[in-house]
Amino acid sequence: MKKELENYSILNKEDFNKFFNTLLGKYNIFGPSKSDKGDKLNKINSADDLMLDYKNFKMSAKEFFFPQCETLLAFDPSTGIVKNRSEDVDAKNDIIFGIRPCDALALSFFDRVFKDGAPQDPYYTEKRHRSTIISLACLEPEPTCFCNAVGCDVDSETGADIILTQLNSRYLIKSVTEKGIEILKHLKTLIPATEDDIKEKDELMAKAKSGLKSNVEVKALKKKLDDFDASFWQTVHQKCLGCGVCTYFCPTCHCFDMTDEVCNNTGRRIRTWDSCMFPLFTLHASGHNPRPSYKERMRQRILHKFNYAQENYNEIFCVGCGRCIINCPVNLDIRKVIQEILEAK
C-alpha cells in the first residue's frame, strides 16, 4: 500500500450501523442528535439516533468537556468527608462522534489552556484522556461560517483523532492520531481506501471550500489590537446588549467561576460558565469594576480571542463556526467588527 493511503480506510454506508454498533459495545458514544435544547451532543444509544445530516449543531462540543455547571467536589463537614468528582468514573471510555472540524480545533485550544499548560486542570484532562474525537468534514458550510478566515478549514484535522468524510455511498476514514489508529484496528467493516477515494474527497473539499464566502482578513488584526485605547472601541460595542450568548455558544470561550454551594451543612464546590460580557465578571469586592461598561467588556472579548491568545498560544481563539453570529439577539456580527477595526484609522 502506498504510504499516503496508509491512514485511510473506507466504510460503506450499508456497513455503517454495524461499524457504529461495534464501537457502541466498547465505548460510550456522544454524537449530534435532536433534543429539547436543539441539535447537540447527546449520548447515543443506537446508530438510528445519530443525526449526521446537520450543518453544525446548536451548542458546541465544549459543553461535554467543560459543562455549564460542574461539581468539582462535594463535602460534608459533619463527617469530614470530601468526595472528589473523579471518584465515580465510568468503566467505558468515550467517543465524541461527528463533531465538525471547527469544534475539534476549538478543543485543541481548550487543551492548551486546561491540559497542556501548568497548572493542569484535572477535571478537564481526565475527560479528555478518556475520549476519542471523531470529526466529520464539512461538505456544505453555512453562510455564517468563516473558518477559512481564522486558520481553520472544512477538513481541519487538529483536535481530531479520526476524521470522516462523507463520499458517495461510503465514508472515507482517516486516523489522525495513535489513539485513532488504535480504535480502528481490527474493525472488520473497514476496507482499504484507494486513490480514487482520496480524489473524490479532494474534489468534495474543494467544492466545500468554495462555499466559504467570508473575506475577513485577520492577519493584520493583531497589530491594530495592540492599541488598547484605540478610538474604534468607542463605537464597535454600541449595540451590544451585554448578554452571554456569544460567549456561551463560542466553542473556544472557556472562562468560569467557582462557587461553594452549602445547604444544611453539606455542600459542593461547583464550576460554572462565566462570561466577560457580564459586569460581575470583573467586579471587585471593593465595589470597583475595572471593566465598568460595555466598551471595556467587548474589548476584552475581542482582545482575548484575537490578541492575547496569539501572544500566549500563538493561536487565534476563534474557529469561525459562526455560532455567535447566528445567535446574537442584535446581529452584532464578529466578521463586521473585525472589518470595522481593520478599516479604522
Next chain:
Amino acid sequence: MKSIESEIKDLIKKLFSEKKIEVFIGYENGTLPLRTTPYFVSPNDDLDKLAWNRFCSNNLAVYLPRVVAKKKGGNSCKVGILCKGCDSRSVVGLIKEKQLSRNDVFIIGIVCPGIIDTKKILSEIKSSDIEHIDEDDENIMVKFKDGKKNFRKKDHLYECCINCEFTTPFVYDTLIGDGKSSSNTITSSQKVAEFSAKSRQERWQIFEQELTKCIRCYACRNACPNCYCKECFAEQTKPKWFSVTNDLSDIIFYHIGRIFHQAGRCVDCGACVRACPMDVDLRLFTRMLVDEVKERFGYDPGLNFEEAPPLTTFASDDKQEFITEPS
C-alpha cells in the same frame, strides 16, 4: 410618493442640522438574511445605510438609559430614536420610572405594519443559503439555493405583532407613516388563552418544560428595556438570592423573579422571546401577565405619562379575588 425610509432620513438630517439630536438610534440591514441590526448614527455618519422595513424587530428603547447617561455631564442633548408602537411604550415606561426625562429623547414614532418573524420564514426554507429577497405589499419573495418561495407577510408576523393593539405610538415628537395602522382585530393570543385555561399543575408543567431549555445567558433580560437595574437580582452576591447553577430550580427562580417584575410594566414587545437563542416561549408567561393586569386593573402600560402603574397605587374597588387566605 416619498418612501417612509427616505422620510425618516430627511427628518434625521434636519434634526442633526438643527442640533436637536446628537445621536440617532435606528436600524440598518443586518448581515443575516431577513434581519436588521440596530444602527447608531452620529451627525457625520452615512444615512444611506439607515433602513426601515418589516424586519426592524429590535426594541431600541433598551439602549436609551445608557446612551443618555453617557451624554450627561456635557451640554444637554437629545437622543433621537425610531419607535414602533411597542417601542414607544417602552420609552414612556422608562420615563415614568425616571430612567430618562422626556427632554432626553426625540421620538420618531412610526406606524408599525407588524414585524415579520424571521425564524418562521427560515423554518420553512430548508436551505440557509439565501440568495435574494424581494417584497411586494403582501408577500416576501425569497430565492434560495434550491428554489424560491413566497411568504405572505401577515401569516409570518411575530406572535406579539399578531395580537398588537397599539401599532401606532401614543407618545412621539413626530409621527411617520400613512396613519392607517393595520389595527388588529384579534387582540388576545389564542396560544396564551389556551395556556391560561389549563390547570395550575398543567401550567407549571409547561413552565418547567419551557425553562429546561434555558441556558441562563440573560439575553431575555438584556434585550428588555424594562430590565435596567444596575445590578440584577440574579447577579447579586450580597445577599445572594439563588445559585448560579443551571439546575431547573435556579433557572425557574430567575425567570419567576424577572417575569413578575414585569407586572404592569411589560408592553409585550416580544424582545425577550426574540432574543432567546434557545427558543424558550417566554411570551406565554409575560403575555398572560399583561392580560391579567389588564383584566384586573384595566391598565395598559406605556400609553401616557399620567396614569399610575397599578402596582404603585390602589383603588378601593381593585379586584382581589386572587388574594388567598392562608390555609
